[in-house]
Amino acid sequence: MSNLKVLVVDDEKGYRDEIEEYLVDSGFTVFTAGLPSAALEIVGNESIDIAIIDLRLPEMSGIDLMKKIREIDEQIGVIMISGHGDMDSVISAMRDGAIDFFPKPFNLIDIRFAIERTRKFIEMQSNLTEIRNTCDNLMEMMNNESRVPIIGESPGMKEVFRLMSQVSPNLNTDVLLTGESGTGKELVARGIHYLGSGKGKVFFDVNCTAIPENLFESEFFGHTRNAFTGALTEKKGCFEIANGGTLFLDEIGDLPLAMQAKLLRVLEERKIRRVGSNIDIPLNLRIIASTNQDLGAMMEHKLFREDLYYRLNRFPINIPALRDRKDDVIPLLELYNWHFSTTMKKSYKHISEKALTKLLTYGYPGNVRELRNMVEKAIILSATKSLELTLNCFPDLDRSACTVPELISPDNLDLSRLEGMERDMIKCAMQKTGNNKTHAAALLNITRTSLNRRIEKHGLEFN
């Protein structure tokens, strides 16, 4: 309670000084103002908890001052005092949100009790706000269809869970998530955030592939007004937005080299400056980077900075490909069968034995995302009256549009066919991933840059 900041606004110096002296002796931090303009300046600069305001003031009435103060900070509790105890003013002040009212002369001890009551009221309000935020957060988690539980019964996923719970309490330990496209990197990043102190805090997701090279700096660090041509207003960057929570740097392999150096400095110094500003903003946030590219190989080709690689790699979590953790296939099929039957309001159907056998032996190059999409499609395709999801409901399991012919046979040692095969594989990977180059490159086990080079070499075009 002694840390409370109290503002006393009264044009009568005698009253002001008397209240100030008493409250300072009681251990409060006290600010005083004789005029509303001075009071508003103090409210703008200090985080005032309680304001004691005289009803009749020069410049504007105490009630108008209370309204203006609330516009600046709606959490401030207001106690009104007045030498003119007319009932109308009392009622009006209380209706407009004053928490207490005292006619002059008053006992100073009563003011102290009023402050105590107001403090409890403010505390209750802030608890309520916290509860409301938690509820909003839960609602958001439930409404967002991607918020499914993370399933994993395989030893590989159990190891991922172990690492998640190990790292989640340490906000300042940066994490590098690796794994093929669709293995669940984003889901794991969100899991670490919510397991840790994330409830009610920001989880900010930045896809490094989507930012044009010349905009990185202002997207990451923000900028002041007029920092450069076109900067008409000031802007917060993603580090500032995520401060206190988690910044998820997705596709970190696509970060240009110049930005890699800047990111390294931020990771080490834990502070940033907006472009055009010379004020440091301290950071207290969790940074999770993710990639489906081979950063080690990129580092060898000088496409990824060595120092940043080692800095990020202090706490790596690799999510295994689904083909290497077949124990998870049935639980995932069950989860998505249940999930999509419910969201599509269709009756739940078991997966037929034939379909299940195929589903268990399939390679899932698109990992969990592919399994999820297959189940969604199967439920759409299933006949309403059918009691099962049959093999017909999973046409992608059979379609061999993307199978590559036997590469090596004694009768077929024609090296000149390799170019054609490369071309077919690229076309196939692009088709399978809906022309998403990042995902196609991951399927082909090459970097995005390498994919681009090969697309150009073969004169291929994709929209």
Ligand SMILES: Nc1ncnc2c1ncn2[C@@H]1O[C@H](COP(=O)(O)OP(=O)(O)OP(=O)(O)O)[C@@H](O)[C@H]1O
């Ligand atoms: N263990 C899991 N349990 C349940 N659902 C999962 C699991 N892993 C992934 N998914 C689901 O699979 C889909 C792809 O996951 P996510 O987006 O996290 O993958 P990613 O590794 O970030 O992929 P990309 O590299 O393509 O961005 C999402 O719909 C996600 O909910």
Ligand SMILES: [Mg+2]
């Ligand atoms: Mg992702």
